[in-house]
Amino acid sequence: MYKILVVLTTVVVFLSACEQGSSDDAAVPFASRYAGLDSTSTLLKGATVLTGTGERLENTDVLMTDGKIVEVGADLSAVGAEVIDASGKWVTPGVIDVHSHLGVYPSPGTESHSDGNEVTAPVTAQVWAEHSVWPHDPGFATALAGGVTSMQILPGSANLIGGRGVTLKNVPGRNVMDMKFPGAPHGMKMACGENPKRVYGSRGQAPGTRMGNVAGYREAWIAAADYRDKMAAAEDGKGEPPMRDLKLETLAGVLNGEILVHNHCYRADEMSIMLDIAKEFGYTVSAFHHAVEAYKIGDLLAESDTCAAMWADWWGFKMEAYDGIRENAAIVDKAGACAIIHSDSGIGIQRLNQEAAKVMGAAARVGMDIPPEHAIQWITKNPAKSLGVEDVVGTLEAGKMADVVVWNGTPFSVYAQAEQVYIDGALAYDRNDPSVNPIPDFSLGTSAATGGAQ
Amino acid sequence: MKHLSLALLSIVFVSVVHAETTAIVDATVHTVGPRGTLENATVVIENGQIVAVGDNMKAPDGATVIDASGKIVTPGLFTPIGSLGLVEVGFSAGPDDSGQIGDQFTASFDVADAFNRRSTLIAINRIEGVTRALIAPSPVGMDDNGNLSSVFSGLASVVNLGDGMASIDRRGAAMVVNLGESGVDYAGGSRAAVLMTVRQALDEAKDYRDHGDAHERGQHSDYNYSVADLEALQRVLSGAVPLIANVDRASDIEELISLAHEYGIRAIISGGAEAWMLAPHLAAANISVILAPTANLPSNFDSLNASLKSAQILAEEGVKIAFADGQITHNPRNITQWAGIATAEGLPWDDALRAITLSPAEMYGVADRVGSIEAGKDADIVIWPGDPLELTNYPEQVFIKGESVEMVSRQSLLRDRYLDTDDKRPPAYRN
Numbered sequence: 001m002y003k004i005l006v007v008l009t010t011v012v013v014f015l016s017a018c019e020q021g022s023s024d025d026a027a028v029p030f031a032s033r034y035a036g037l038d039s040t041s042t043l044l045k046g047a048t049v050l051t052g053t054g055e056r057l058e059n060t061d062v063l064m065t066d067g068k069i070v071e072v073g074a075d076l077s078a079v080g081a082e083v084i085d086a087s088g089k090w091v092t093p094g095v096i097d098v099h100s101h102l103g104v105y106p107s108p109g110t111e112s113h114s115d116g117n118e119v120t121a122p123v124t125a126q127v128w129a130e131h132s133v134w135p136h137d138p139g140f141a142t143a144l145a146g147g148v149t150s151m152q153i154l155p156g157s158a159n160l161i162g163g164r165g166v167t168l169k170n171v172p173g174r175n176v177m178d179m180k181f182p183g184a185p186h187g188m189k190m191a192c193g194e195n196p197k198r199v200y201g202s203r204g205q206a207p208g209t210r211m212g213n214v215a216g217y218r219e220a221w222i223a224a225a226d227y228r229d230k231m232a233a234a235e236d237g238k239g240e241p242p243m244r245d246l247k248l249e250t251l252a253g254v255l256n257g258e259i260l261v262h263n264h265c266y267r268a269d270e271m272s273i274m275l276d277i278a279k280e281f282g283y284t285v286s287a288f289h290h291a292v293e294a295y296k297i298g299d300l301l302a303e304s305d306t307c308a309a310m311w312a313d314w315w316g317f318k319m320e321a322y323d324g325i326r327e328n329a330a331i332v333d334k335a336g337a338c339a340i341i342h343s344d345s346g347i348g349i350q351r352l353n354q355e356a357a358k359v360m361g362a363a364a365r366v367g368m369d370i371p372p373e374h375a376i377q378w379i380t381k382n383p384a385k386s387l388g389v390e391d392v393v394g395t396l397e398a399g400k401m402a403d404v405v406v407w408n409g410t411p412f413s414v415y416a417q418a419e420q421v422y423i424d425g426a427l428a429y430d431r432n433d434p435s436v437n438p439i440p441d442f443s444l445g446t447s448a449a450t451g452g453a454q
Numbered sequence: 455m456k457h458l459s460l461a462l463l464s465i466v467f468v469s470v471v472h473a474e475t476t477a478i479v480d481a482t483v484h485t486v487g488p489r490g491t492l493e494n495a496t497v498v499i500e501n502g503q504i505v506a507v508g509d510n511m512k513a514p515d516g517a518t519v520i521d522a523s524g525k526i527v528t529p530g531l532f533t534p535i536g537s538l539g540l541v542e543v544g545f546s547a548g549p550d551d552s553g554q555i556g557d558q559f560t561a562s563f564d565v566a567d568a569f570n571r572r573s574t575l576i577a578i579n580r581i582e583g584v585t586r587a588l589i590a591p592s593p594v595g596m597d598d599n600g601n602l603s604s605v606f607s608g609l610a611s612v613v614n615l616g617d618g619m620a621s622i623d624r625r626g627a628a629m630v631v632n633l634g635e636s637g638v639d640y641a642g643g644s645r646a647a648v649l650m651t652v653r654q655a656l657d658e659a660k661d662y663r664d665h666g667d668a669h670e671r672g673q674h675s676d677y678n679y680s681v682a683d684l685e686a687l688q689r690v691l692s693g694a695v696p697l698i699a700n701v702d703r704a705s706d707i708e709e710l711i712s713l714a715h716e717y718g719i720r721a722i723i724s725g726g727a728e729a730w731m732l733a734p735h736l737a738a739a740n741i742s743v744i745l746a747p748t749a750n751l752p753s754n755f756d757s758l759n760a761s762l763k764s765a766q767i768l769a770e771e772g773v774k775i776a777f778a779d780g781q782i783t784h785n786p787r788n789i790t791q792w793a794g795i796a797t798a799e800g801l802p803w804d805d806a807l808r809a810i811t812l813s814p815a816e817m818y819g820v821a822d823r824v825g826s827i828e829a830g831k832d833a834d835i836v837i838w839p840g841d842p843l844e845l846t847n848y849p850e851q852v853f854i855k856g857e858s859v860e861m862v863s864r865q866s867l868l869r870d871r872y873l874d875t876d877d878k879r880p881p882a883y884r885n
Contacts, residue, residue, distance in 0.1 A: 107751040108758075142750055198546060295872050296881065315865075316575070316784040318545040325865045327873075335875040347748050354791065354845055361846030366873055414794025414845045446752065447731075447759040 030130060032180035034169055037426035041065040043078050044406065047086035052093040052380040052395035056373035062091055064402035067424035072396050084420075090410055092376050093396050094149025094403030094423065096383040097349050098262070098309050099289050099342035103153055103168075103176070104129055106137030107346060107442075117156030118163060122200050122207060123220045125188065126246035127163035129155045133176040136441040138448060139346035144170050144429045144438065146350035147405035147418035150181055152387055154289075157191035157264040158199045160207065160216040164250055165189055165262055167387050169403075171423055172438045185388040187286070188254055190217070192265035192274060193320045214273060221281040224251030260286035260388050262309075266320035268296035275304050287386040289342060290314075291332075292324040298335025307338035307386040311348070312355035329356075329378060330363035330370060338385060341378045352379045357412035372412055475500045476856070477513030478837065481522035484804075486529050486812045487826035491804075497527060499833040502856035507827055520837070520851070528807060528842050529826050530585025530834030530854060533789055534744045534814040535630075535698065535724050536782030538587045539569040539576060539613065539621075544783055552781065553594030554608075555601045560679065561629060561655060562686035563608030565591045571613075571621040575784060577863035580615040582787035583842065583849045585834040586623065586824055588814065589613055590630050590698065592781045593640060605640045605651045606631050609686060610698065612818050614834075616854035627818040628722065629690050630698045634706035635756045636725070649709055655679055656717050659687035696720040696817065698744075700780070702727035703756035711739050722817055725780060727757035730764040733771035742774040742817050747796035749779070765809070766800035775805075776814040794843035806843060832856070 042064045049060040049072060061076035062069065070078070104116040115132035118124040133153055143151070149170050155162035165187030166180060173179040192213065201208030207216050227248035234241035242248075253259035261278070265271045265288045278285050287307035288294065292315065294301060294308035301308055310332070315324025333339040341356045343349035356378050360370045384394025393401045402425035408417050421429040430436040439449045476499040483495040485507060498506040498514060506514075513519045537552035544550050551568035569589055590610035593603035607630040612623040632640065637648035658677045662684040668674040669681075677684060689695045699710050702725045711732070714721040723729050724744040729736060736743065747765050752758045761767075768775050777792040793806035801809075815825030823832050833856035840847045852859040871884045 108754045110754065139751055194546065295869075298875050313785055313788070316543055319543050319547040322543055323868055325869045327869050331869075331872060331875060346751050350748070350750075351795075354795075357845035358791070361848055364846065365848055366869065412846065414791055414843055415798040417798055442752070447761050448750075448752070 030128070030177055030180075032182045033177040034171070034180055034182050035178070036067055036424040037171060037428060039064070039067050039402070039425035041078060041081040042422070042425065042427075043076060043081040043083045044086040044091055044404070045083055047089045047091040047406070049396065050090065050092045050373050050376040050411075051397070052376055053397065054373055054377065056371065059087075062396060062404060064404065064422065064425040067402055067426070069396055069398055069400050069402050069404075071398055086406055088409075089419065090407040091396070092147075092405050092407065092411060093380040093394055094405055094421065095147040095352050095379045096387070096394060097143070097148055097151040097343050097352060097379075098287060098340055098383040098386050099344045100143075100151040100153055100349055101156065101344070102139040102143065102151065102346060102349070103133030103135065103137045104155070106134045107139055117158040119158045119199055122159050122196055122205075122216050123161045123247065124155075124159050124163050125161045125220070125248075125250040127155060128166065128186075129153045129163060129189075130166035130176045130180070133166070133168075133179075135173045135175060135179060138440045138443050139349070140170055140172065141438050141440050141443070141448075142346070143349045144421055145418060145431070147353065147407070147411075147421055148349055149403040149405070149421065149423050149428075150384075150387075150389070150393060151349070152187055152262070154187065154262060155189045157189070157195045160191060160196045160213055161220055161251070162189035162191060164259065167389065169423060171428060172440070181389060183389075183392070186250075186253070186259045187262045187387070188250060188259050190261060190263040190274075192263065192270040193267060194318055195264070210270065214277070217277055218280070220251060221255075221277070224248050224255055225281060228252040228255050254283050255281065257283070260284075260386070262287050262289055262386070264289045266290050266292045268293035271297060272300060275300060275306065278304070286388070287338075287340060290321075290344065292321050292328065294337075295325065295328045295331035298332045298337050301332065301337035302335055305338070307340050307382060308332045309340040309342040309383070309386065311344070312341065312358040326359060326362035327366065327368070329359045330368050333370070333374075333378075334368060338382045339378050340382045340386060342383070353411040353416055354414060357414070360412060372410060375412065474502075474856070475514055475517040476520065476858075477517040478520045478522050478527060478835065479513050481525050481527040481837070483507065483527045483827060484529075484807055485827040486808055487828040489828075495527075497827060497835060499835070499853065499856045502833055504827060504829055504831050504833045504835075506829055522837055525850065526838040526840060526842055527827070528583075528836050528838065529811040530824065530836055530852065531583045531789055531810050532586040532776075532814040532825060533584055533588065533778060533782055533786035534776035534817065535588050535590045535610070535778045536786055537592065538579065538589055538615075538782070538786055539571060539573045540565055540589055541783060542573060542575070550594065552590065552592045553603060554591075555594060555597045555603050557604060558680070559608065560604035560683050561606040561608060562680070562682040563591055564611070564626060565589055565608065566611040566622050566625045569611070569613055569621060571615075571617070574864045576615050578865050579785075579787045580852055580854065580859055581849065581861045581863055581866070583790065583836040583838075583852060584615060584786045585836070585852065585854045586612060586614050586815070586820075587786060588627065588818055590628070590781065592630070593632055593636070595639070602640050605637045605648055606655065606683070612820050614854055616857055616859070618855065618857075623823070624818060624820050626686070626689065626695060627820070628696050628698050629686065630700065630724075633699045633701040633710060634703050635754055636700040636702075645706060649713070652713065655683070655687060656691065656719075659684045659691055663688060663691065690719050691717060693718060693720050695819070696722045696742075698722045698724050700724050702754075704728040704731045704759070706756070707732055707736075711735055711741065714739060714741065724778065726764070727760040729773075730761055730767040731759060733768050733773055736768070737772040742776070742813070743768055744776045744778050746779040747777060747792045747799065762795075762799045765796035765806075769801055769805045769809075774813050774817065775809050776817065777809055790843050791845060794845070797843060803843070
């Protein structure tokens with residue numbers, strides 16, 4: 001049952017999206033109104049292409065039409081397509097960050113902008129990060145200059161269950177609905193360890209310990225299972241449905257496989273416990289975030305088909321981050337688990353490629369040679385998988401969204417820069433033509449407005 | 455023991471006539487000194503010092519020879535501000551000795567006595583090339599009783615990351631002050647009050663300099679600052695040590711330029727998000743800037759014009775630069791990445807290397823001993839497999855004061871324990 005649920009997750013998500021408000025159905029509140037920028041048919045010629053499927057193709061062309069990848073191959077031609085000489089360039093799928101707080105903790109980081117943590121109760125599954133997203137955060141444009149085409153915006157980690165996350169396409173919008181990734185399932189943020197116990201324990205409130213944390217999750221899931229069962233029974237004509245409850249609706253959405261769990265969890269022992277809780281209540285952890293000790297349990301992550309989202313080298317800023325090592329993602333990958341490099345930072349998100357490169361170099365020191373065509377998956381395909389959008393984005397395959405980055409060379413260099421970024425086939429950023437680039441409202445009149453994202 | 459970790463290099467023990475002589479041969483040596491970059495070069499280390507550098511030079515008889523053909527050799531890296539050795543885990547896990555609260559010590563608060571050369575952070579960073587650092591005080595905010603840190607954080611010191619007892623290279627090498635938004639919480643809530651506080655301290659220090667004897671005899675009015683603070687400020691007033699100002703906004707930097715001129719003090723900016731807007735003025739005033747080459751977001755209203763071009767613009771105007779991201783705590787090792795990012799944004803490569811080696815040494819008055827590969831300087835040397843700024847290149851060997859560093863850290867031990875993913879023994883029974 002548990003295994004089947006894992007396999008079906010992605011499918012179920014799309015089938016049942018209507019119920020959870022993530023469909024494009026205008027009748028559903030906060031549904032995606034993403035329209036995409038104007039795109040033309042574009043043919044990139046002669047690049048080194050990292051497909052995201054594990055392949056590296058030399059002297060290869062990429063054809064994008066109507067917002068989709070049409071073909072990746074040699075000597076392509078297309079009538080009416082704008083042909084761009086990409087020889088000497090490297091082409092990859094758009095970078096995807098599974099862990100961002102852009103918009104909910106925007107720049108400037110004033111107290112009045114602090115909208116990421118609903119620190120009023122340890123379980124706030126009823127709140128949705130998208131309702132805090134400020135679309136004019138200048139960090140979206142700078143992330144775009146780093147090749148980021150999609151990202152998940154999450155609530156913070158003060159709470160055991162912090163609320164729903166939202167996946168966005170990195171295009172400017174007047175509101176969050178304009179930016180929402182069409183058809184993407186919601187995420188739900190959970191947090192292990194120090195943060196919840198500190199925030200609530202310091203108020204003399206539960207949880208004040210890690211064991212208090214675990215009791216809190218389980219109590220929430222018991223209530224959610226009961227709500228789900230009563231709702232299901234009512235649909236079968238057995239009894240009245242309970243009154244709609246936003247908190248339990250989100251939690252039941254997880255139990256039904258419609259919402260994906262993204263669990264902030266540093267320590268290997270705590271991640272192991274969280275996997276047992278998931279088994280107890282019949283859900284899957286899509287990804288552990290800030291998984292600083294994931295390298296200690298790569299096998300367990302592989303077994304449960306749970307991704308680990310990691311930094312390259314953040315460590316030591318708190319006790320649960322003390323055992324961080326640079327080789328973390330490489331060892332997780334070697335164990336057969338899904339490795340992701342994430343940012344949690346408006347600065348870090350601009351160079352996820354470089355963070356991956358640091359891991360590659362560190363791994364090579366101990367004989368783990370990870371080629372670029374493999375490492376690129378840490379910031380493209382694998383985050384797409386954890387977000388439940390792997391079928392439509394994250395690799396350069398025919399029929400997928402044409403989210404594409406043209407780099408000035410290998411992306412795994414400190415000198416790497418994204419030169420062009422395409423989102424759904426539209427040129428969203430061009431380092432060589434500032435007139436293309438978005439200027440957030442907030443940036444008007446500053447240096448960032450002269451020459452695009454600085 | 456000293457050479458065990460050199461396995462990656464081919465080492466030839468010719469003889470042990472001069473046990474303390476090591477020659478690194480056949481390397482590309484970026485001296486960061488007047489001789490620039492030397493190909494097929496030899497660096498000779500003796501008794502902890504560099505005694506000779508040259509191209510096509512033979513290793514002295516009896517020297518331990520390290521064949522570095524195809525390798526890059528640079529000076530040891532120098533991080534210009536941070537709390538290395540002052541904190542293990544910063545948050546809810548023991549003290550951070552870089553800061554203190556209250557007004558008993560302000561300008562004279564000296565972090566050097568708290569430095570722990572055995573900190574786990576030292577080995578983690580030195581095996582990635584960091585050999586020297588400025589350890590600096592920083593404000594910590596407010597305690598439960600409402601006591602605050604001070605506008606003056608105190609004195610910073612230059613340390614080396616070696617194993618020797620003599621880890622403090624220069625005590626009190628700089629003084630740290632918090633201007634602009636970084637200081638308002640400690641001066642009643644206004645940046646104008648911050649400047650008044652700084653001026654008051656400097657004025658009292660001048661008065662104490664001129665009337666100290668009378669003050670000690672009780673024949674002069676009291677001061678707001680302690681004698682210890684006023685004594686510490688003398689070295690700033692005399693220009694013997696620089697005043698590092700944590701400041702970002704251009705208008706506050708203009709105030710700093712005026713202040714430095716008025717009191718004849720030497721200033722260094724740390725942060726400096728908008729410093730690039732005043733580049734020619736900073737060059738004229740001989741004010742250096744420690745900046746984060748990644749800082750391009752308007753994180754507050756002091757940083758509205760933060761720009762990735764900062765390093766390039768400042769260097770082009772002749773401003774001395776170094777790289778940090780505010781107070782660096784755990785990852786001083788990432789200065790090579792920052793240097794590379796600055797290079798990608800237009801800073802010449804040689805200037806980027808200088809910013810992480812010689813420039814900070816000059817800022818803190820230790821360039822006679824470190825910062826470049828020149829005869830007579832301490833032998834802080836890093837051997838790289840390729841471009842030191844490139845992310846996939848890690849040092850193969852690091853020397854600090856001529857000692858070959860064991861290339862092991864708590865992180866490398868953790869890695870080695872978990873590297874074999876098929877090992878099913880409990881981890882505590884592994885390596």
